[in-house]
Structure formats: structure tokens, C-alpha cells
Amino acid sequence: MFKGFTRVFTHTERLQNCVSPFLRNNVLCARENKMGSIGYIFMRTKKHDRGNPSALFIPVPVKPNPDDINIGEEFTGRLKKQDLLKILNKFYQKPEIRVLASDNGLDDQLLHQAFLSFRRHCLEHDLPPDLHITISDILQGAGHVDDLFPYFLRHARLAFPHLDCLDDLKKISDLRTPANWYTQARSMNRKIIFHAGPTNSGKTYHAMERFLTAKSGVYCGPLKLLATEIYHKSNKRGTPCDLITGEERRHASHYNIIDTPEDSEDSPEKETKSLLLDEAELTPSSHVACTVEMTSLNHSYEVAIIDEIQMIGDRGRGWAWTRAILGLQAEEIHLCGEAGAINLVEEICNTTGEEMEVRTYKRLTQLKVEDSALGSLDNVKPGDCIVCFNKNDIYSVSRAIEQRGHEVAVIYGSLPPGTKLAQANKFNDPDSSCKVMVATDAIGLGINLSIRRVIFYSLIKPIVNEDGDKEMDVISISQALQIAGRAGRYGSAWETGYVTTFKSEDLATLKTLLSKSPEPVLQAGLHPTAEQMELYAYHLPHASLSSLMDIFVHLCTVDDSLYFMCNTEAFKFLAEMIQHVPLPLRARYVFCCAPINNKLPFVCATFLKMVRQYSRNEPITRNWMCNAVDWPLPAPKTIMDLVHLESVFDVLELYLWLSYRFPDMFPDIKLVRDMETELDAIIQQGIFQITRLLRNSEQAFREDPDSVESSVNKRTLRYAQTKYDSKVYNIFQGLITPQMLKKLQQELTTDTKIDRNKKKMNRNRRKLNIYAYRSFEVDGVETILALENEKINIECKTDVPLSYCGFVHPTGKRYSFKGQELHLGRCFNKVSVSKQDIGEWTCHLGKSAIGVETTKKIMVRIVNRVAAIKQNVTVNHGKEVTLECATTEGMRSLVYCRFEPPNGIAFSINSAVNVSNAILGKYYYPQNKSIDRGDCAVTIRSVKYEDVGSWTCGAGLDDGKEYIDVITLEVKGLYTLSTASMSGIIFGAIVIAAILCLVGVVAWKKRTFLGSPPRPAEEIEIQDMGTQRESETGQRSSQPSPQPERSVPEVVVQSPSEPSSSPVTATQ
Secondary structure, eight states: OHHHHHHHHHHHHHTGGGSOGGGTTTOOOSSTTOGGGTOOOOOOOTTGGGSOGGGGOOOOOOOOOGGGTTHHHHHHOOOOHHHHHHHHHHHHHOHHHHHHHHHTTOOHHHHHHHHHHHHHHHHHSOOOHHHHHHHHHHHTTSSOGGGGHHHHHHHHHHHOGGGGTHHHHHHHTEESOGGGGOHHHHTSOOEEEEEEOOTTSSHHHHHHHHHHHSSSEEEEESSHHHHHHHHHHHHHTTOOEEEEOSSOEEOGGGOOOOOOTTOOTTOTTOOSOOOOOOTTTOOOOSEEEEEGGGOOSSSEEEEEEEOOGGGGGOTTTHHHHHHHHHHOEEEEEEEEEOGGGHHHHHHHHHHHTOOEEEEEOOOSSEEEEOSSOOOSGGGOOTTEEEEOSSHHHHHHHHHHHHHTTOEEEEEOTTSOHHHHHHHHHHHHOTTSSEEEEEEOGGGGSSOOOOBSEEEESOSEEEEEOTTSOEEEEEOOHHHHHHHHTTBTOTTSSOSEEEEEESSGGGHHHHHHHHHSOOOOOOOEEEOOOHHHHHHHHHHOTTSOHHHHHHHHHHHOEEOTTTEEEOOOHHHHHHHHHTTTSOOOHHHHHHHHTOOOOTTOHHHHHHHHHHHHHHHTTOOOOHHHHHHHHTSSOOOOSSHHHHHHHHHHHHHHHHHHHHHTTSTTTSOOHHHHHHHHHHHHHHHHHHHHTHHHHHHHHHHHHHHOGGGTTTTSOHHHHHHHHHHHTHHHHHIIIIISOHHHHHHHHHHHHOOSOHHHHHHHHHHHHHHHTOOOOEEEEETTEEEEEEOTTOEEEEEEEOSSOOSEEEEEOTTSOEEEEOSGGGGGTEEEEEEEOOGGGOEEEEEEEESSSSSOOEEEEEEEEEOOSEEESSSEEEEOTTOOEEEEEEESSSSOOOSEEEEEOTTSOOEEOOTTOOGGGOBTTTEEOOTTOOGGGTEEEEEESSOOGGGOEEEEEEEEOTTSOEEEEEEEEEETTTTSOOHHHHHHHHHHHHHHHHHHHHHHHHHHHTTOSTTOOOOSSOOOOOOOHHHHHHHHHHHHOSSOOOOOOOOOOOOOOOOTTSOOSSOOOOOO
16 A cells, blocks of 8 residues: 555656656656657746746657668768768758748757757668768758758657647637637526625525526536535425536435434535435436536536526636536526636637626625734634634644534534534533534534624635645635635524634734725636647647646637636646556546545545556455545544545545546445545544644653654655655655655665565564455355465444444354444454464444344355465356456565466466467456456356366465465256256157057068068977987896987977878888
């Protein structure tokens, strides 16, 4: 897990050697000596937006023609490099050449770059025959130096392919009339209504009343929380409404109303279960609540609401509001926001030929600025909300307030939505003891709070400038009004809102900000679409996506009086991160639009792993995610543990966002959402005891300071800060846990020797409690594969809290589990597995003190480092089956994978072997497996009797050894006959018996046996008469005497069927 984490920082460092020094800080290169595979490289500077667009392009190396070898030299002789260099320099210094170059699109900068490339090409490679002859003529005085221009221009067009299509590129990036992009919206006569007013003025309420009474409608909000609130309000009012955000789809039928007196329309969280929208079974509702980026421009609505319209001028997201205003197909479009956006929206409506109606509103409750600052946290009162603009202030202020006896609710931007709502409910509940809140500017949008007084802890906030860089500055008038307006909300317990500052020196500045009207919004944001990037890629096939975006931004033509190009730094950051991963352009574009915080290394590293998995055409499943984030995660013990859990939640949100863009590759939506729900509950528990986490963090630092900072010696710290600049510094500020910091420090200073790496890996596993065993589901039973004496975690969990949980050992021993995890629906038993622990474990889950309990079976096996997942496999004859082994030390990459079938024809296999190129026409590697994650598997296309028997799977690991295991493959019915076979045999036997009987009857009738012919008469020959008489004579004579030879009488008996007149005749 941590190697990818470090790789985010080392990526640029490892690739610096393949580019020129002045690009090394900003350019990514796939490998050395392969610049031709990159194409255009963008030279990044802070002021590039106002620089020369030609600075974007660096010439692509022009490869020599192998057919040009020595051909020109055979005609005119060999050219001396000194003479050639003089001719080329003379050519470049002529003013006429600069004029000709300018006419062909080469300004001074491109001309210089092209000439350097042309000169290098001429001096280092064999010249084309025509160029060689031309230069020879010039040297002989038979030609002019200007004759080189056609050859130079030919080379320049190869080095700068955009010269041939520059006009087409400019047409593609012509953004002066974005209203014309949406022809269907232009064909409608839309009515635009602008609801202008400050916070808590009822402007959104009036728009919502029209939304609820319309036949169809769409609400477009800036945050998921706002869209969710509208989803609940609409369904509660009886208007079926679906929810669509980047990470979730929820149908109106999944809304559950809890009709209790305590319900209020400000509690959208009163839903018992979150279900997913199944398009195959449910018909979309006529009303939709969505985030503004997810607005559909292909459906027609009667009413559309675009909330917080002033965000059309946001440097990062403004394009989404512009797209919604120009492209929504709605009869009425209600815009809600500050009055500062009225003039801009009116100018945009003039370009579309539509009229706009403006309705203004005043604040429903009074807002007063106090004459004195808070001064001390001792003066905090119930209903106060202290607003901070960084996490360090959040932590210190919340702890200081709790030390004064006040229970605190905490809300900041990186918390999960469920946790934010839970903290808001805790603060809003009149029966709760929590009456004070500490929050960031996240309360400015999306959360309704019962605040009496807003206290600005500071007025300095990090903002993003036009170049995409963060800098510290005083909050804007709009932000001050938005946050201060949360005090004294209409309908709450406080009819009057108050606002002040913590520091007395900030109070005058705050009064000045609140006394002014919001700044006017002067321009609306635009952003390149995927279709425009595809057209650019068609003309510039060698350019990276990051370079395509930069070229587009610099070549685009925008009406500056109305529009601006939104900041693309986040897009380019992700594009450069995944540039080395092979992906189709459309998929690459989608990945670069992913909403992730690129300041969190853990999130970036996991994102990169997802992209790599996708590029290998291997699905990102729940099991893959569990391995990526070390699931299950324990409850946080320190504040850094809590921060890490928030990063993991961002990763799960990223998975859900990608699952709706690539459903085939991210299939486990429901399972990951269950993980997200469970993690949200863990984070909620951490926030509820945030003071304890802070205290534990300080105590851990005092007891073992080496575990956090001192272990990173000065040399390593200087190295990290020099090599990774602010990224590693941010890690030290709490972006990762101390254990992760240990791992990073070890990776930075690790020795290259294999043995030392192994020892460190094992030591870190013990310290971090990372279990290397593997768990698989075999025939519906969870099976744990572990090494002998390895620590394993036998875990059972359910979706509801547990009253009790127990385990039954394979030997019959019983264990009971006690812990806080029971209320999370999980229990576990940690054992160091031995031979007596193998077998079937049973866990008993009691969901209540009385009632039917749930049982779960878990099989434990002791195996080698590579083991068969299922040792005995039975399949029908002629069917497909997969045999698989896996590493048991985590998802450890394999060096190779091989199988020995019963027929003795061994083979090796990997993911390159698929159905189309199967080994022996029948063995191929399954698509959902990967050698890189320790899977050694083979799929048999059609099982034959020759495949029956013992299979040996072998895998090589990086320790230089091969590990094997045996899989027994059996075929059902191998020694029994089927019903059809038995019927055929019986029927054949009957037919054969009948034929034999018939033949026998015929033979008997004709007296035929074995082919012997019938005799005319039966004759019996008696030949032993002499012997009989001889014996009789011997009986009469006491002494034997020699007897003379006598003839044997012959008797012929005639058949009675043939009568004869002669009697029987005896011959003596």
C-alpha cells in the first residue's frame, strides 16, 4: 500500500533524466531515449497563461529514413561537417528566411527550435539524396543558400505537426459563442427568472414552490447535501423526486418517511436506508434533484432550478453553471443567488435571445454585528459557532472549548456527508447538551443550522488565484455575507442573528465586508469537452492529454466580456500522474475529471492503482478495495488516525464516482457503499470524541516522540523536503498516521539489498498489524489461507448492531467477544494459527438479547506461500472450469505461473493468454485475475476425461523459489452411465437377442447348425462290439490266452422313416 504512496512523490524524480534541464521540474517522460513517444511537451511556468503560445511546443525528434544511407554521397561525394555547419548557419541568419518562416506559421521561437532540430538532424544523420545534392551544389557555387528553405520547412512540419492543422485546431477551440452549442435549448422559448437576495431571504423557497407544483422539474445544486435536502423535501411533500449525484443514484420509491412529531423539513437525514436506483426495474420520476455537474441536457422539464448562480464565476467549477444555463431544456428556469450575478446572466440571456425577470428578496430575520470581539473562549455562549479556516484551528479551538465544560459539534469540509449531518443534528437538537459548534466555511452551503452568533476566528483564508496556486488573503465580501448569514436562521429558536470576530483587530474589517454589496460576477466559466479533446488528439496523435489541454487553453478564442477559461490545473495534475498508463483517450479524460483532493498522497496513490488495474482490464472489486485500504479499519485512537480514515472515505467516494462511469470495471457498487456507510459510522464516533483523540495524540507524542517526528532525522527530513518539496511537509502536518510516516521514512532510507528489505517488511507488518493472510469465498464459505504461526483475524459482521457474539473453535472450545465494535455489527477473534486451529470455525451473532441468532462458517487452512484456493474441484463433462492458486502473503506479485496437468504436458501462463490464443486451444488465463496481485489461475474451456486427476500449480516468487500446490479435478458421472446411455444399451441388447432367436428358429426348421448339410438317412455305426465280446470271453476264462484277431461286426440301422423290404443283416 505504501509503495504506491511513495511513488506519487518519486514519479517526477525518476523521469527527469530524459528531458532537457529547463523542463525537468515540469515534464513527465515515460522512459529514457523515448521522447518521440511523448510528442508535445508543455513547458510550465507560473505566467504561462499570458505568455507566447509557441512556448508550448518542443519539436518532436524526426527519425532518419533508413533508405537514405550513403545515396547522396555516391552522387556528389562526402560532405565535411565544417562546410555543412557554415551553410546552415548562413541560412539561419538571412532575414528573408525569417519572413518566409513567419508566412508558414513559424514565429521566432518556433523558427529557432525548428532550426536547432534541423541542424542536429543534418549533422548526425545521413542526408536525403535531394538535400545532399542541393548542399553540394551550394558548396560548389551552383546553388543559393535560400534553396535550403523547402527542405527546412519539410523538416519543421515533421517536428511541429500542428503547423499543418493549426487552422483546424483554432476552429475546434473557438469558444466565442457557446450558446450555439445547445441547439435544442435554442429552439425553445424559455422563461428565465432570477431570484436575488442574501442568505436566509426565502429566494430558494419561492423557486421550490414552483418546482413542487410543476409536472416535471430538475433542481441543480452546488453540493450533494443540498441535492439530498431537496430530494427529501420533495418526497415528503408528495412530489416523487429522484436523486442523482456523482456518487449516488436514488429513486423516489426508496424514500422512507418517518412520520413523527419531531420531524422537520430541515432534517433530510431522516432516512433509514439508502438504496440504489436500478434503471432496469424503476421508471425515472418526473422530478430530479442533482448536483449541477450531473445535470442532464437531454431531457425536457417544465421547471428547472439552478441554485447559487453566483458560482458561475468560480475559477474551478463555473463551467457547470454556464452549461446548465445555456443547455437546460426547460420552459422555466429559476436562478437563485446573489444580486451580483444579475448583470452577467442578463448579458448571457441577450446572446440567447431570451428575456429575464428579476425578483429581489430581503433577509427574513435581522442580522447584527456586535460592537466588541469575543476576545476569549471563556465568553462562548450557547448557540455560538466559531468559524475557522484550517484544521489546526478547528482542533485547538474545539479542545479549548470542551476544557471549559462545553460540548462541541465539529464540521469541516473533508468529513463525510453523514457525519456532517449527524453533527448538525446534534447541534440543532434542543434536548442535546451540545450547544456550541466549531466549523469551517463548509457551513456556508448545504447545512441548515440553528446558530445564534457566528464568530470569525480569523478572516484570512487560503484562496486559489488565477494561476491555480493557493495564497492567503482576506475572505471575499460574498464569503463573509454567506457565512455570517447563517446566524439567526428564519424558523429557528433565534429570531435575531449576531456576528463578531474572535480578535478585536479583525472586527473593523468584518464590519467593512458586511456593509458592502457582493462583488459583481463579471465572467462565466468554460471548460473543454471530451469531444474537443478527441478532435485535438486526432490532429496531434503524439501529444499527451495534459499537453492537449494546455494547447487548447492557449489556442482557444473566448469572448472576454462574458466568459473565461476555467482553471485546468487539477485536470492536468491527474493527466500527468496517469500519463504512463496505457488508456483510451475517452477513458483517460474521464479519469482526469475525477473529483479527488490531489493534496492527499494516499488518495492519489490509490487512484493511480485503480487506473493501472483498469488498464489491465481487471475489475476493481470489493476485495481489491479491501486490500488497497487495509479494510477493515479500526476505530481512530489519535487525530492522525481520524485524518487517515477521512482519506479512505474519499477513496470509497472515488470508487462510487467511477462506478457510474465504468460500471463493468467497478461492479461492487452496493458492497462498497456498505463499506462507506460503516466507515462513516466509525468517523462519526471519532468526531464525537475528538477531544479524546487530540489528548491521545499529545500523550503518544510525549511518551514516544520518536514514533512521530524524531524518528525522521534531520538528514532524512532535509532530503524529503528537498526532493518532494511541500508534499512531504504536508504529511508531517497530519495528512497520514504516524505508522504511515514510519513506512514512508523507511522507504526513503531503505537499503537496496533484498534481505534487508525482507526484514524491514516483516518488522513493519508487526508494527502496523498488517495481516498478510488471504481470505477467499469457497462454495459460499469464507476460507482463510495462512502460514503456520501467522496471526489471523477471524471476523464476522452484519448490517445491524449486535448484542453478543461468540466463536466456536474446530476443537469445540468456545470464545466470547466483547468490545465497542459490537454496536458496529462486527466481532473478531485474533489467533496465531496452528495445526489445532485448522478446520471449520463457527461464529454466533446475536442481534438482540432474545431471538433467533445468525451463524456463519469460516474455514481456516494452513498452507504454503502459494496455495490452491479450492483443492477439490468437480465439474460436468464438457463444461468450463477455473483452477486457481494464490499467494498467501498478501497480494504479492508473481514472477511466473505454471501448471502441470495429469496428461503431463506442462505449460506456463499469464494474462496475455486469453480465449483467442488459448494454449493447446483450451487453456487460457481468466480475465478477472492478475499475476501482479498473486493470482496463478487457468481456465479450461471444455473439460475432457484426459483432464481428470491431479493438477500441480507452481508459482515463482521474488525470493528465487517456486512454490506448488495440488488441485484434484473430478468429472461428475465419470464411472456411471447416464439414463440415455443405459436406455441405448438395453434397447440394443433386446434387438440383438431378438435377432439371435429368429436365427435359431430358422436354423432349427432347416436342421442347420454351424453350416453342416442334412443327411439322407441317420446311420449309427457300432464299432466296439469286438471289445465287448472280448471282455465277456475274459470273464469266462480263468487264464488269459492270446486271442486271434477277429473282425468287428458292423450294424447298419435304417431310419424308420424310410421302410425297406430287407431285414437287418449281420455279417460275421
